[in-house]
Amino acid sequence: MVMPTTDALSIQNLSVNFGNKTALRDISLDIHKGELLGIIGPTTSGKTTFLTVLNRMIDTLPDAKVRGRIRMGDLNLLATQQVQSVRRRVGMIFALPVALPLTIRGNVEYGPRRSGVRDPGILDVLVEDSLKAAGLWEEVETRLDSPALKLSGGQQQRLCIARALALKPEVLLLDEPCSGLDPLSTARVEDTLIALRGDVTIVLVTNNPYQASRVADRTAFFLGGELVELNDTKALFTLPKDERTQAYIEGKFG
Amino acid sequence: MRRQDPLAQERRARLGLLLVTILVIVPVALIVGTVIVKGIGAVDWEFLSTAPRNGLREGGILPAIVGTLVLVAGAVLWSVPFGVATAIYLVEYAPRSQIARWVRLAILNLAGIPSVVYGLFGLGIFVIGLKLGVSILAGTLTLALMNLPVIVTSTAESLKAVPDRFRVASLALGASRWQTVRHIVLPNSLQGILTGIILETSRAAGETAPILFTVAAFYLPRLPRTIYDQVMALPMHLYAISTQVPNIGMDVRYGVALVLLGLVLGVNAIAIAVRSRMRRNRIW
Ligand SMILES: Nc1ncnc2c1ncn2[C@@H]1O[C@H](COP(=O)(O)OP(=O)(O)O)[C@@H](O)[C@H]1O
Ligand SMILES: [Mg+2]
Numbered sequence: 001m002v003m004p005t006t007d008a009l010s011i012q013n014l015s016v017n018f019g020n021k022t023a024l025r026d027i028s029l030d031i032h033k034g035e036l037l038g039i040i041g042p043t044t045s046g047k048t049t050f051l052t053v054l055n056r057m058i059d060t061l062p063d064a065k066v067r068g069r070i071r072m073g074d075l076n077l078l079a080t081q082q083v084q085s086v087r088r089r090v091g092m093i094f095a096l097p098v099a100l101p102l103t104i105r106g107n108v109e110y111g112p113r114r115s116g117v118r119d120p121g122i123l124d125v126l127v128e129d130s131l132k133a134a135g136l137w138e139e140v141e142t143r144l145d146s147p148a149l150k151l152s153g154g155q156q157q158r159l160c161i162a163r164a165l166a167l168k169p170e171v172l173l174l175d176e177p178c179s180g181l182d183p184l185s186t187a188r189v190e191d192t193l194i195a196l197r198g199d200v201t202i203v204l205v206t207n208n209p210y211q212a213s214r215v216a217d218r219t220a221f222f223l224g225g226e227l228v229e230l231n232d233t234k235a236l237f238t239l240p241k242d243e244r245t246q247a248y249i250e251g252k253f254g
Numbered sequence: 255m256r257r258q259d260p261l262a263q264e265r266r267a268r269l270g271l272l273l274v275t276i277l278v279i280v281p282v283a284l285i286v287g288t289v290i291v292k293g294i295g296a297v298d299w300e301f302l303s304t305a306p307r308n309g310l311r312e313g314g315i316l317p318a319i320v321g322t323l324v325l326v327a328g329a330v331l332w333s334v335p336f337g338v339a340t341a342i343y344l345v346e347y348a349p350r351s352q353i354a355r356w357v358r359l360a361i362l363n364l365a366g367i368p369s370v371v372y373g374l375f376g377l378g379i380f381v382i383g384l385k386l387g388v389s390i391l392a393g394t395l396t397l398a399l400m401n402l403p404v405i406v407t408s409t410a411e412s413l414k415a416v417p418d419r420f421r422v423a424s425l426a427l428g429a430s431r432w433q434t435v436r437h438i439v440l441p442n443s444l445q446g447i448l449t450g451i452i453l454e455t456s457r458a459a460g461e462t463a464p465i466l467f468t469v470a471a472f473y474l475p476r477l478p479r480t481i482y483d484q485v486m487a488l489p490m491h492l493y494a495i496s497t498q499v500p501n502i503g504m505d506v507r508y509g510v511a512l513v514l515l516g517l518v519l520g521v522n523a524i525a526i527a528v529r530s531r532m533r534r535n536r537i538w
Pocket of ligand 1 (some may be wrong): 047
Protein backbone atom coordinates (compact mmCIF):
# COMPACT_ATOMS: atom_id res chain seq x y z
CA MET A 1 0.00 0.00 0.00
CA VAL A 2 1.57 3.27 -1.08
CA MET A 3 -0.57 5.84 0.73
CA PRO A 4 -2.62 4.03 3.36
CA THR A 5 -4.05 7.27 4.72
CA THR A 6 -6.12 7.92 1.60
CA ASP A 7 -8.44 5.01 2.37
CA ALA A 8 -11.20 5.40 4.92
CA LEU A 9 -11.94 1.70 4.80
CA SER A 10 -9.98 -1.12 3.25
CA ILE A 11 -11.99 -4.30 2.75
CA GLN A 12 -10.27 -7.61 1.98
CA ASN A 13 -11.92 -10.91 1.08
CA LEU A 14 -15.14 -10.17 2.90
CA SER A 15 -17.70 -12.97 2.93
CA VAL A 16 -20.95 -13.21 4.87
CA ASN A 17 -23.17 -16.23 5.37
CA PHE A 18 -26.60 -16.54 6.95
CA GLY A 19 -26.77 -20.18 7.89
CA ASN A 20 -25.81 -21.99 4.69
CA LYS A 21 -26.89 -19.05 2.54
CA THR A 22 -24.16 -16.82 1.12
CA ALA A 23 -25.01 -13.11 1.20
CA LEU A 24 -21.56 -11.74 0.29
CA ARG A 25 -18.79 -13.62 -1.50
CA ASP A 26 -15.15 -12.56 -1.32
CA ILE A 27 -15.55 -8.79 -1.62
CA SER A 28 -12.37 -6.69 -1.76
CA LEU A 29 -12.43 -2.95 -2.24
CA ASP A 30 -10.98 0.25 -0.81
CA ILE A 31 -13.21 3.18 0.06
CA HIS A 32 -11.33 6.46 -0.35
CA LYS A 33 -11.40 9.19 2.26
CA GLY A 34 -14.02 11.82 1.47
CA GLU A 35 -15.43 10.12 -1.61
CA LEU A 36 -19.07 9.41 -2.29
CA LEU A 37 -19.18 5.75 -3.27
CA GLY A 38 -22.39 4.57 -4.89
CA ILE A 39 -23.45 0.93 -4.71
CA ILE A 40 -26.05 -0.33 -7.18
CA GLY A 41 -27.50 -3.77 -7.82
CA PRO A 42 -30.78 -5.65 -7.81
CA THR A 43 -32.45 -6.73 -4.55
CA THR A 44 -30.80 -9.57 -2.60
CA SER A 45 -27.45 -8.72 -4.20
CA GLY A 46 -26.00 -8.14 -0.71
CA LYS A 47 -25.91 -4.33 -0.60
CA THR A 48 -27.60 -3.99 2.79
CA THR A 49 -25.54 -6.80 4.25
CA PHE A 50 -22.37 -5.05 3.06
CA LEU A 51 -23.32 -1.84 4.89
CA THR A 52 -24.28 -3.64 8.11
CA VAL A 53 -20.83 -5.23 8.19
CA LEU A 54 -19.11 -1.84 7.91
CA ASN A 55 -20.58 -0.55 11.18
CA ARG A 56 -20.93 -3.92 12.87
CA MET A 57 -24.73 -3.77 13.00
CA ILE A 58 -24.37 -7.26 11.54
CA ASP A 59 -23.52 -8.30 15.11
CA THR A 60 -27.20 -7.88 15.99
CA LEU A 61 -28.28 -10.48 13.41
CA PRO A 62 -28.05 -13.83 15.16
CA ASP A 63 -27.17 -16.17 12.27
CA ALA A 64 -24.66 -13.98 10.45
CA LYS A 65 -21.15 -15.33 9.97
CA VAL A 66 -18.56 -12.83 8.74
CA ARG A 67 -15.12 -13.65 7.31
CA GLY A 68 -12.40 -11.41 5.90
CA ARG A 69 -10.58 -8.25 7.05
CA ILE A 70 -11.59 -4.61 7.21
CA ARG A 71 -9.13 -1.91 8.18
CA MET A 72 -10.18 1.57 9.26
CA GLY A 73 -6.94 3.46 9.85
CA ASP A 74 -5.15 1.38 12.47
CA LEU A 75 -8.29 -0.40 13.54
CA ASN A 76 -9.07 -4.00 12.68
CA LEU A 77 -12.78 -3.28 12.33
CA LEU A 78 -14.10 -6.83 12.35
CA ALA A 79 -11.98 -7.96 15.30
CA THR A 80 -12.34 -5.05 17.70
CA GLN A 81 -14.43 -5.37 20.86
CA GLN A 82 -15.21 -1.63 20.72
CA VAL A 83 -18.40 -2.09 18.72
CA GLN A 84 -19.99 1.11 20.05
CA SER A 85 -16.98 3.13 18.99
CA VAL A 86 -17.13 1.59 15.50
CA ARG A 87 -20.79 2.58 15.20
CA ARG A 88 -20.00 6.14 16.26
CA ARG A 89 -17.23 6.40 13.67
CA VAL A 90 -19.33 4.74 10.96
CA GLY A 91 -22.90 6.06 10.97
CA MET A 92 -25.80 4.30 9.28
CA ILE A 93 -29.02 5.61 7.73
CA PHE A 94 -31.77 3.11 6.96
CA ALA A 95 -34.18 2.92 4.05
CA LEU A 96 -37.16 3.82 6.19
CA PRO A 97 -36.43 6.83 8.39
CA VAL A 98 -36.72 5.94 12.07
CA ALA A 99 -37.09 8.98 14.27
CA LEU A 100 -36.72 7.94 17.90
CA PRO A 101 -39.79 8.68 20.06
CA LEU A 102 -38.10 11.80 21.43
CA THR A 103 -38.06 15.48 20.54
CA ILE A 104 -36.20 16.70 17.47
CA ARG A 105 -33.44 17.95 19.75
CA GLY A 106 -33.53 14.68 21.68
CA ASN A 107 -32.94 12.74 18.47
CA VAL A 108 -29.88 14.76 17.47
CA GLU A 109 -28.45 14.75 21.00
CA TYR A 110 -29.07 11.03 21.42
CA GLY A 111 -25.74 9.74 20.09
CA PRO A 112 -23.51 12.33 21.76
CA ARG A 113 -25.31 11.95 25.10
CA ARG A 114 -24.88 8.17 25.06
CA SER A 115 -21.18 8.65 24.39
CA GLY A 116 -20.92 10.86 27.45
CA VAL A 117 -21.35 14.45 26.21
CA ARG A 118 -23.25 16.32 28.95
CA ASP A 119 -22.35 20.00 28.49
CA PRO A 120 -25.52 21.82 27.33
CA GLY A 121 -23.49 24.38 25.39
CA ILE A 122 -21.63 21.74 23.41
CA LEU A 123 -24.87 19.85 22.78
CA ASP A 124 -26.62 23.00 21.52
CA VAL A 125 -23.81 23.66 19.05
CA LEU A 126 -23.87 20.02 17.91
CA VAL A 127 -27.63 20.16 17.36
CA GLU A 128 -27.48 23.34 15.32
CA ASP A 129 -24.44 22.32 13.27
CA SER A 130 -25.79 18.85 12.52
CA LEU A 131 -29.24 20.06 11.52
CA LYS A 132 -27.65 22.70 9.30
CA ALA A 133 -25.37 20.14 7.67
CA ALA A 134 -28.39 17.92 6.99
CA GLY A 135 -30.28 20.85 5.49
CA LEU A 136 -33.05 20.70 8.07
CA TRP A 137 -32.26 23.63 10.36
CA GLU A 138 -34.49 26.26 8.76
CA GLU A 139 -37.49 23.95 8.87
CA VAL A 140 -37.22 22.94 12.54
CA GLU A 141 -35.31 25.78 14.20
CA THR A 142 -38.41 27.08 15.99
CA ARG A 143 -39.72 23.69 17.18
CA LEU A 144 -36.69 21.76 18.36
CA ASP A 145 -38.63 20.54 21.38
CA SER A 146 -41.61 19.10 19.55
CA PRO A 147 -41.88 15.34 18.85
CA ALA A 148 -39.70 14.18 15.96
CA LEU A 149 -42.37 11.70 14.87
CA LYS A 150 -44.50 14.64 13.72
CA LEU A 151 -42.05 15.48 10.94
CA SER A 152 -42.73 14.41 7.36
CA GLY A 153 -40.94 11.38 5.91
CA GLY A 154 -38.39 13.47 4.05
CA GLN A 155 -37.73 15.61 7.11
CA GLN A 156 -37.37 12.51 9.28
CA GLN A 157 -34.79 11.11 6.87
CA ARG A 158 -32.75 14.31 7.04
CA LEU A 159 -33.16 14.22 10.83
CA CYS A 160 -31.65 10.73 10.75
CA ILE A 161 -28.72 12.12 8.78
CA ALA A 162 -28.33 15.00 11.27
CA ARG A 163 -28.51 12.53 14.14
CA ALA A 164 -25.69 10.46 12.63
CA LEU A 165 -23.63 13.59 11.86
CA ALA A 166 -23.87 14.74 15.49
CA LEU A 167 -21.41 11.94 16.31
CA LYS A 168 -18.88 13.44 13.88
CA PRO A 169 -18.53 10.16 11.97
CA GLU A 170 -15.72 9.49 9.53
CA VAL A 171 -17.97 7.38 7.33
CA LEU A 172 -21.68 7.63 6.63
CA LEU A 173 -23.55 4.60 5.26
CA LEU A 174 -26.90 5.16 3.60
CA ASP A 175 -29.15 2.26 2.60
CA GLU A 176 -31.56 3.36 -0.13
CA PRO A 177 -32.29 6.51 1.87
CA CYS A 178 -34.68 7.90 -0.71
CA SER A 179 -36.68 4.79 -1.51
CA GLY A 180 -39.65 6.02 0.52
CA LEU A 181 -39.40 9.68 -0.45
CA ASP A 182 -41.03 11.84 -3.11
CA PRO A 183 -38.80 13.43 -5.83
CA LEU A 184 -38.58 16.78 -4.04
CA SER A 185 -37.47 15.25 -0.75
CA THR A 186 -35.10 13.01 -2.69
CA ALA A 187 -33.49 16.06 -4.29
CA ARG A 188 -33.03 17.67 -0.86
CA VAL A 189 -31.35 14.53 0.51
CA GLU A 190 -29.09 14.35 -2.55
CA ASP A 191 -28.11 18.01 -2.12
CA THR A 192 -27.28 17.25 1.50
CA LEU A 193 -25.04 14.32 0.50
CA ILE A 194 -23.25 16.36 -2.18
CA ALA A 195 -22.57 19.11 0.37
CA LEU A 196 -21.22 16.58 2.88
CA ARG A 197 -18.91 14.85 0.43
CA GLY A 198 -15.28 15.59 1.09
CA ASP A 199 -15.72 16.12 4.82
CA VAL A 200 -17.30 12.73 5.35
CA THR A 201 -16.77 9.50 3.45
CA ILE A 202 -20.14 8.44 2.11
CA VAL A 203 -21.31 5.02 0.97
CA LEU A 204 -24.68 5.32 -0.75
CA VAL A 205 -26.61 2.18 -1.59
CA THR A 206 -29.36 2.93 -4.05
CA ASN A 207 -31.92 0.91 -5.94
CA ASN A 208 -31.98 3.69 -8.50
CA PRO A 209 -28.91 3.75 -10.79
CA TYR A 210 -29.85 7.29 -11.88
CA GLN A 211 -29.19 8.44 -8.34
CA ALA A 212 -25.71 6.93 -8.35
CA SER A 213 -24.96 8.45 -11.73
CA ARG A 214 -26.05 11.86 -10.39
CA VAL A 215 -24.13 12.01 -7.12
CA ALA A 216 -21.49 9.27 -6.81
CA ASP A 217 -17.75 9.75 -7.48
CA ARG A 218 -17.29 6.04 -8.00
CA THR A 219 -19.91 3.35 -8.34
CA ALA A 220 -19.82 -0.35 -7.49
CA PHE A 221 -22.15 -2.92 -9.00
CA PHE A 222 -23.16 -5.83 -6.76
CA LEU A 223 -24.84 -8.96 -8.06
CA GLY A 224 -25.64 -12.16 -6.19
CA GLY A 225 -23.35 -11.22 -3.30
CA GLU A 226 -20.38 -10.46 -5.54
CA LEU A 227 -18.71 -7.22 -6.50
CA VAL A 228 -18.96 -7.34 -10.27
CA GLU A 229 -17.42 -4.00 -11.14
CA LEU A 230 -16.13 -0.86 -9.47
CA ASN A 231 -15.16 2.22 -11.44
CA ASP A 232 -15.47 5.99 -11.72
CA THR A 233 -19.18 6.66 -12.00
CA LYS A 234 -18.94 8.15 -15.45
CA ALA A 235 -16.87 5.24 -16.78
CA LEU A 236 -19.10 2.62 -15.20
CA PHE A 237 -22.22 4.07 -16.73
CA THR A 238 -20.81 4.86 -20.17
CA LEU A 239 -18.32 2.05 -20.68
CA PRO A 240 -19.12 -0.85 -18.34
CA LYS A 241 -16.44 -3.55 -18.55
CA ASP A 242 -18.63 -6.43 -17.50
CA GLU A 243 -21.59 -7.42 -19.61
CA ARG A 244 -23.71 -8.07 -16.48
CA THR A 245 -23.18 -4.44 -15.46
CA GLN A 246 -24.14 -3.37 -18.94
CA ALA A 247 -27.28 -5.52 -18.84
CA TYR A 248 -28.31 -4.13 -15.43
CA ILE A 249 -27.73 -0.52 -16.39
CA GLU A 250 -29.47 -0.90 -19.72
CA GLY A 251 -32.37 -2.73 -18.12
CA LYS A 252 -32.79 0.05 -15.66
CA PHE A 253 -32.23 2.83 -18.11
CA GLY A 254 -34.54 1.31 -20.72
CA MET B 255 -84.53 -28.71 2.71
CA ARG B 256 -85.95 -25.50 4.09
CA ARG B 257 -84.12 -22.45 2.87
CA GLN B 258 -82.90 -20.16 5.66
CA ASP B 259 -83.64 -16.49 5.41
CA PRO B 260 -80.14 -15.04 6.00
CA LEU B 261 -81.53 -11.80 7.40
CA ALA B 262 -83.65 -13.53 10.01
CA GLN B 263 -80.70 -15.78 10.80
CA GLU B 264 -78.50 -12.78 11.35
CA ARG B 265 -81.09 -11.22 13.67
CA ARG B 266 -81.36 -14.40 15.71
CA ALA B 267 -77.59 -14.74 15.96
CA ARG B 268 -77.17 -11.15 17.09
CA LEU B 269 -79.94 -11.46 19.69
CA GLY B 270 -78.62 -14.77 20.99
CA LEU B 271 -75.07 -13.48 21.38
CA LEU B 272 -76.32 -10.32 23.09
CA LEU B 273 -78.33 -12.34 25.61
CA VAL B 274 -75.36 -14.56 26.44
CA THR B 275 -73.17 -11.50 26.84
CA ILE B 276 -75.66 -9.96 29.24
CA LEU B 277 -75.70 -13.23 31.20
CA VAL B 278 -71.97 -12.80 31.73
CA ILE B 279 -72.42 -9.36 33.26
CA VAL B 280 -75.27 -10.42 35.55
CA PRO B 281 -73.27 -12.35 38.17
CA VAL B 282 -70.71 -9.54 38.43
CA ALA B 283 -73.43 -6.97 38.93
CA LEU B 284 -75.23 -9.24 41.41
CA ILE B 285 -72.10 -9.83 43.47
CA VAL B 286 -71.11 -6.18 43.62
CA GLY B 287 -74.72 -5.13 44.22
CA THR B 288 -75.32 -7.66 47.00
CA VAL B 289 -72.08 -6.79 48.75
CA ILE B 290 -72.85 -3.09 48.63
CA VAL B 291 -76.49 -3.37 49.72
CA LYS B 292 -75.84 -5.81 52.55
CA GLY B 293 -72.53 -4.41 53.70
CA ILE B 294 -72.90 -0.66 53.50
CA GLY B 295 -74.77 -0.52 56.81
CA ALA B 296 -71.80 -1.92 58.71
CA VAL B 297 -69.20 0.34 57.15
CA ASP B 298 -68.73 3.57 59.08
CA TRP B 299 -65.73 5.50 60.35
CA GLU B 300 -65.44 3.41 63.48
CA PHE B 301 -65.48 0.22 61.41
CA LEU B 302 -62.60 1.50 59.30
CA SER B 303 -60.53 3.13 62.02
CA THR B 304 -60.62 0.89 65.10
CA ALA B 305 -59.39 -2.55 66.07
CA PRO B 306 -61.73 -5.49 66.65
CA ARG B 307 -62.86 -6.16 70.22
CA ASN B 308 -64.56 -8.92 72.13
CA GLY B 309 -63.29 -11.85 70.05
CA LEU B 310 -63.94 -10.17 66.69
CA ARG B 311 -67.61 -9.58 67.56
CA GLU B 312 -67.29 -5.82 68.00
CA GLY B 313 -65.11 -2.95 66.85
CA GLY B 314 -63.60 -2.33 63.44
CA ILE B 315 -61.19 -3.89 61.00
CA LEU B 316 -58.34 -1.39 60.90
CA PRO B 317 -55.61 -4.00 61.57
CA ALA B 318 -56.88 -6.13 58.69
CA ILE B 319 -56.90 -3.15 56.30
CA VAL B 320 -53.41 -2.12 57.36
CA GLY B 321 -52.28 -5.76 57.17
CA THR B 322 -53.55 -6.20 53.64
CA LEU B 323 -51.90 -2.95 52.51
CA VAL B 324 -48.60 -3.97 54.13
CA LEU B 325 -48.70 -7.42 52.53
CA VAL B 326 -49.46 -6.06 49.10
CA ALA B 327 -46.80 -3.35 49.32
CA GLY B 328 -44.25 -5.88 50.56
CA ALA B 329 -45.08 -8.33 47.78
CA VAL B 330 -44.62 -5.57 45.20
CA LEU B 331 -41.33 -4.56 46.78
CA TRP B 332 -39.91 -8.08 46.36
CA SER B 333 -41.48 -9.16 43.09
CA VAL B 334 -41.15 -6.04 40.94
CA PRO B 335 -37.35 -5.68 40.86
CA PHE B 336 -36.84 -9.39 40.20
CA GLY B 337 -39.74 -9.67 37.78
CA VAL B 338 -38.85 -6.60 35.73
CA ALA B 339 -35.15 -7.47 35.63
CA THR B 340 -35.95 -11.00 34.46
CA ALA B 341 -38.28 -9.71 31.76
CA ILE B 342 -35.65 -7.25 30.53
CA TYR B 343 -33.08 -10.02 30.31
CA LEU B 344 -35.47 -12.34 28.48
CA VAL B 345 -36.68 -9.77 25.96
CA GLU B 346 -33.72 -7.45 25.47
CA TYR B 347 -30.61 -9.51 26.08
CA ALA B 348 -31.07 -13.20 25.39
CA PRO B 349 -34.44 -13.96 23.79
CA ARG B 350 -33.10 -17.01 21.97
CA SER B 351 -30.83 -18.42 24.65
CA GLN B 352 -31.23 -21.76 26.39
CA ILE B 353 -31.74 -20.05 29.74
CA ALA B 354 -34.56 -17.97 28.26
CA ARG B 355 -36.27 -21.17 27.13
CA TRP B 356 -35.95 -22.65 30.63
CA VAL B 357 -37.25 -19.50 32.32
CA ARG B 358 -40.22 -19.33 29.97
CA LEU B 359 -41.05 -22.96 30.71
CA ALA B 360 -40.70 -22.36 34.45
CA ILE B 361 -42.95 -19.31 34.30
CA LEU B 362 -45.60 -21.18 32.37
CA ASN B 363 -45.66 -23.86 35.04
CA LEU B 364 -45.40 -21.49 38.00
CA ALA B 365 -48.43 -19.59 36.74
CA GLY B 366 -50.49 -22.78 36.84
CA ILE B 367 -49.69 -23.71 40.43
CA PRO B 368 -52.66 -23.29 42.83
CA SER B 369 -52.12 -20.57 45.40
CA VAL B 370 -52.45 -22.98 48.33
CA VAL B 371 -49.34 -24.75 47.08
CA TYR B 372 -47.48 -21.44 47.29
CA GLY B 373 -48.77 -21.19 50.83
CA LEU B 374 -47.35 -24.59 51.76
CA PHE B 375 -44.10 -23.78 50.00
CA GLY B 376 -43.86 -20.51 51.93
CA LEU B 377 -44.45 -22.40 55.17
CA GLY B 378 -41.80 -24.97 54.35
CA ILE B 379 -39.13 -22.67 52.94
CA PHE B 380 -39.56 -19.22 54.49
CA VAL B 381 -41.29 -19.87 57.81
CA ILE B 382 -39.53 -23.09 58.81
CA GLY B 383 -36.57 -23.53 56.44
CA LEU B 384 -35.17 -20.01 56.64
CA LYS B 385 -36.52 -19.60 60.19
CA LEU B 386 -38.34 -16.39 59.35
CA GLY B 387 -41.30 -17.54 61.43
CA VAL B 388 -44.90 -16.67 60.69
CA SER B 389 -44.16 -13.07 59.74
CA ILE B 390 -44.70 -10.22 57.30
CA LEU B 391 -41.36 -11.15 55.77
CA ALA B 392 -42.38 -14.75 55.10
CA GLY B 393 -45.84 -13.77 53.92
CA THR B 394 -44.74 -11.07 51.50
CA LEU B 395 -42.02 -13.32 50.07
CA THR B 396 -44.64 -16.01 49.47
CA LEU B 397 -47.00 -13.55 47.82
CA ALA B 398 -44.12 -12.18 45.75
CA LEU B 399 -43.26 -15.66 44.53
CA MET B 400 -46.86 -16.08 43.43
CA ASN B 401 -46.85 -12.68 41.67
CA LEU B 402 -43.53 -13.21 39.95
CA PRO B 403 -44.59 -15.23 36.87
CA VAL B 404 -47.40 -12.83 36.08
CA ILE B 405 -45.18 -9.78 36.48
CA VAL B 406 -42.46 -11.27 34.29
CA THR B 407 -45.01 -12.13 31.62
CA SER B 408 -46.85 -8.81 31.60
CA THR B 409 -43.60 -6.83 31.70
CA ALA B 410 -42.18 -8.87 28.83
CA GLU B 411 -45.29 -8.17 26.76
CA SER B 412 -44.96 -4.43 27.42
CA LEU B 413 -41.30 -4.49 26.38
CA LYS B 414 -42.10 -6.41 23.21
CA ALA B 415 -44.70 -3.80 22.29
CA VAL B 416 -41.88 -1.28 21.70
CA PRO B 417 -41.07 -1.56 17.96
CA ASP B 418 -37.71 -3.13 17.13
CA ARG B 419 -36.78 -0.35 14.73
CA PHE B 420 -36.24 1.97 17.72
CA ARG B 421 -33.76 -0.48 19.23
CA VAL B 422 -31.94 -0.81 15.91
CA ALA B 423 -31.75 2.98 15.47
CA SER B 424 -30.43 3.40 19.01
CA LEU B 425 -27.77 0.69 18.62
CA ALA B 426 -26.72 2.12 15.25
CA LEU B 427 -26.00 5.42 17.04
CA GLY B 428 -23.44 3.69 19.22
CA ALA B 429 -25.68 3.18 22.24
CA SER B 430 -25.14 0.03 24.30
CA ARG B 431 -27.87 -2.52 24.96
CA TRP B 432 -28.38 -1.14 28.46
CA GLN B 433 -28.50 2.48 27.22
CA THR B 434 -31.09 1.42 24.66
CA VAL B 435 -33.19 -0.26 27.35
CA ARG B 436 -32.77 2.65 29.74
CA HIS B 437 -33.41 5.52 27.31
CA ILE B 438 -35.71 4.06 24.64
CA VAL B 439 -37.39 0.84 25.69
CA LEU B 440 -38.26 1.51 29.35
CA PRO B 441 -39.64 5.05 28.91
CA ASN B 442 -41.91 3.75 26.16
CA SER B 443 -43.15 0.70 28.03
CA LEU B 444 -43.30 2.01 31.59
CA GLN B 445 -47.03 2.57 31.67
CA GLY B 446 -47.74 -0.92 30.35
CA ILE B 447 -45.40 -2.39 32.94
CA LEU B 448 -47.09 -0.39 35.72
CA THR B 449 -50.54 -1.49 34.60
CA GLY B 450 -49.50 -5.14 34.78
CA ILE B 451 -47.99 -4.67 38.23
CA ILE B 452 -51.07 -2.90 39.58
CA LEU B 453 -53.50 -5.51 38.27
CA GLU B 454 -51.41 -8.31 39.73
CA THR B 455 -51.22 -6.44 43.01
CA SER B 456 -54.98 -6.22 43.30
CA ARG B 457 -55.23 -9.94 42.70
CA ALA B 458 -52.73 -10.59 45.48
CA ALA B 459 -54.77 -8.40 47.85
CA GLY B 460 -57.64 -10.88 47.77
CA GLU B 461 -55.64 -14.10 48.21
CA THR B 462 -56.03 -16.11 51.41
CA ALA B 463 -54.16 -19.34 50.80
CA PRO B 464 -50.60 -17.97 50.42
CA ILE B 465 -50.83 -15.97 53.66
CA LEU B 466 -52.74 -18.54 55.70
CA PHE B 467 -49.67 -20.36 57.03
CA THR B 468 -47.07 -17.67 56.52
CA VAL B 469 -48.23 -14.40 58.07
CA ALA B 470 -51.94 -14.11 58.77
CA ALA B 471 -53.30 -13.82 62.32
CA PHE B 472 -56.92 -14.44 63.28
CA TYR B 473 -57.04 -11.87 66.02
CA LEU B 474 -54.29 -9.33 66.52
CA PRO B 475 -55.73 -5.96 67.46
CA ARG B 476 -52.42 -4.06 67.58
CA LEU B 477 -50.82 -2.82 64.38
CA PRO B 478 -47.57 -4.43 63.14
CA ARG B 479 -44.26 -2.84 64.16
CA THR B 480 -41.56 -4.92 62.47
CA ILE B 481 -41.34 -7.23 59.48
CA TYR B 482 -41.22 -10.17 61.90
CA ASP B 483 -44.74 -9.42 63.20
CA GLN B 484 -47.84 -11.23 62.12
CA VAL B 485 -50.73 -9.23 60.68
CA MET B 486 -54.42 -9.60 60.12
CA ALA B 487 -55.61 -9.41 56.51
CA LEU B 488 -59.02 -8.72 54.98
CA PRO B 489 -59.64 -12.00 53.12
CA MET B 490 -58.42 -13.95 56.14
CA HIS B 491 -60.56 -11.88 58.49
CA LEU B 492 -63.62 -12.52 56.37
CA TYR B 493 -62.92 -16.23 56.44
CA ALA B 494 -62.36 -16.13 60.18
CA ILE B 495 -65.53 -14.30 61.17
CA SER B 496 -67.60 -16.38 58.77
CA THR B 497 -66.44 -19.74 60.04
CA GLN B 498 -65.03 -19.30 63.54
CA VAL B 499 -67.26 -16.71 65.20
CA PRO B 500 -70.84 -17.89 65.78
CA ASN B 501 -73.74 -15.42 65.69
CA ILE B 502 -71.85 -12.57 64.08
CA GLY B 503 -74.03 -10.18 62.10
CA MET B 504 -74.39 -10.79 58.39
CA ASP B 505 -73.87 -7.09 57.77
CA VAL B 506 -70.42 -7.25 59.39
CA ARG B 507 -69.34 -10.03 57.02
CA TYR B 508 -70.59 -8.12 54.04
CA GLY B 509 -68.98 -4.96 55.42
CA VAL B 510 -65.57 -6.66 55.35
CA ALA B 511 -66.27 -7.97 51.85
CA LEU B 512 -67.24 -4.47 50.76
CA VAL B 513 -63.99 -2.95 52.04
CA LEU B 514 -61.96 -5.67 50.30
CA LEU B 515 -63.91 -5.24 47.10
CA GLY B 516 -63.52 -1.45 47.26
CA LEU B 517 -59.78 -1.85 47.73
CA VAL B 518 -59.42 -4.23 44.77
CA LEU B 519 -61.71 -2.30 42.43
CA GLY B 520 -60.04 0.98 43.42
CA VAL B 521 -56.64 -0.45 42.51
CA ASN B 522 -58.02 -1.77 39.21
CA ALA B 523 -59.49 1.64 38.45
CA ILE B 524 -56.02 3.14 38.85
CA ALA B 525 -54.67 0.56 36.41
CA ILE B 526 -57.36 1.33 33.87
CA ALA B 527 -56.68 5.06 34.19
CA VAL B 528 -52.95 4.50 33.68
CA ARG B 529 -53.61 2.34 30.65
CA SER B 530 -55.97 4.75 28.92
CA ARG B 531 -53.49 7.56 29.54
CA MET B 532 -50.82 5.40 27.92
CA ARG B 533 -52.97 4.82 24.84
CA ARG B 534 -53.56 8.54 24.49
CA ASN B 535 -49.89 9.41 24.87
CA ARG B 536 -48.59 6.75 22.52
CA ILE B 537 -46.86 8.45 19.63
CA TRP B 538 -45.94 5.70 17.24
N1 LIG C 1 -31.03 -11.39 8.63
C1 LIG C 1 -30.93 -12.23 7.58
N2 LIG C 1 -31.14 -13.55 7.73
C2 LIG C 1 -31.04 -14.41 6.70
N3 LIG C 1 -30.74 -14.04 5.45
C3 LIG C 1 -30.52 -12.74 5.21
C4 LIG C 1 -30.62 -11.77 6.25
N4 LIG C 1 -30.35 -10.54 5.73
C5 LIG C 1 -30.10 -10.76 4.41
N5 LIG C 1 -30.20 -12.07 4.09
C6 LIG C 1 -29.98 -12.67 2.77
O1 LIG C 1 -28.79 -12.18 2.25
C7 LIG C 1 -28.92 -11.87 0.88
C8 LIG C 1 -28.55 -10.42 0.62
O2 LIG C 1 -29.55 -9.60 1.19
P1 LIG C 1 -29.38 -8.02 1.29
O3 LIG C 1 -28.04 -7.70 1.81
O4 LIG C 1 -30.54 -7.50 2.06
O5 LIG C 1 -29.51 -7.58 -0.24
P2 LIG C 1 -29.93 -6.18 -0.86
O6 LIG C 1 -29.80 -5.14 0.20
O7 LIG C 1 -29.00 -5.99 -2.00
O8 LIG C 1 -31.34 -6.34 -1.31
C9 LIG C 1 -30.34 -12.18 0.50
O9 LIG C 1 -30.37 -13.43 -0.15
C10 LIG C 1 -31.06 -12.24 1.80
O10 LIG C 1 -32.11 -13.17 1.74
MG1 LIG D 1 -31.29 -3.82 0.88
